[in-house]
Amino acid sequence: MENNYKAIVFDFGNVIIDIDLNLTYKKFAELTFKKPEKIKAIFEENSLFEKFETGHFDENEFRDVVRQILGFPLNDNEIDLAWNSLLLEVPSHRFDYLERLRTKMPIYLLSNTNSIHIKKCKSYFRLKFGISDFTQLFRESFLSYEIELWKPDYKIYDYVLKSIKLDASEVLFLDDNADNIQAASDLGIQTIKINPPECFTDVLSKIYLDV
Known part of the structure; x- marks a missing residue:
């Protein structure tokens, strides 16, 4: 790959922060006495992630939808804890690398995400890295729900x-999802x-030897 780009765009989940969707399915299963596979199927049938992460409903509406599609009277805190359980860790060396990289090149964030996850991540970064808003690491953050x-x-x-304000060929995009990568490449x-x-x-590090 030629190093001829002028900006790098990062996905968030499983690129910067480790995530595991199965943990959310498992947690909702424990709360509702359903199998994780059933929870996953219900979420997919109702396009829950996509609808919430494109602003179809706000947080309160989202929680009501969860209660409705699962047919279980979960309280708000139970829903948020289960929903956020997919969020894992950000290894310190990733944070340190981004802090160094941002001084050498414009970096951006592009994430399919939602307000509940972002609030949790902001709290996590404050506690672990002492940064009030992790999106400040990036020149601009493009969050799907916004x-x-x-x-x-x-x-x-x-x-x-x-x-x-850059041409496609001037941008490098990193993502863990094959469909997302293919669309960007197209x-x-x-x-x-x-x-x-x-x-x-x-x-x-193989491209930027001095970061």
């Missing part, structure tokens, strides 16, 4: 390119697929 667009829709990549964006437990720091 811009009401979702990967891998081409529109979200067009939105980012127009916002940062538009001419340079891409690297991260395959957990592979770490983006190892990948980029």
Whole structure:
């Protein structure tokens, strides 16, 4: 890969922060006495992630939808804890690398996410790294629930390119999802697929020897 790009765009889940969706399915299963596979199927049938993460409903509406589709009277705290259980750790060396990289090149965040997860992550970064708002690591953060667009829709990549005022070929995009990578590549964006437990720091260190 030629190092001819002018910005790097990072996915969040399983690139910067480790996540495990199965933990959320498992936690909701424990709370509702259903099997994790059933929880996953219900969420997928109702497009729960996509709808919440594109701003179709706010947090209170989301919790009501969860109660409705699961047919169980969970309280708000139970829902939030189960929903956030997929969020794991950010290894310190990733945070340190981003802090160094941002002094050498514009870096951006592009994530399919929601307000409940973002609030939890902001709290996590405050406690672990002492940063009041982790999105400050990036020149700009493109969060699906705020811009009401979702990967891998081409529109979200067009939105980012127009916002940062760069051509597709001038941008490097890192994501762990093959569909997201393919869509970005279709538009001419340079891409690297991260395959957990592979770490983006190892990948980029081969390109940026001085970070």
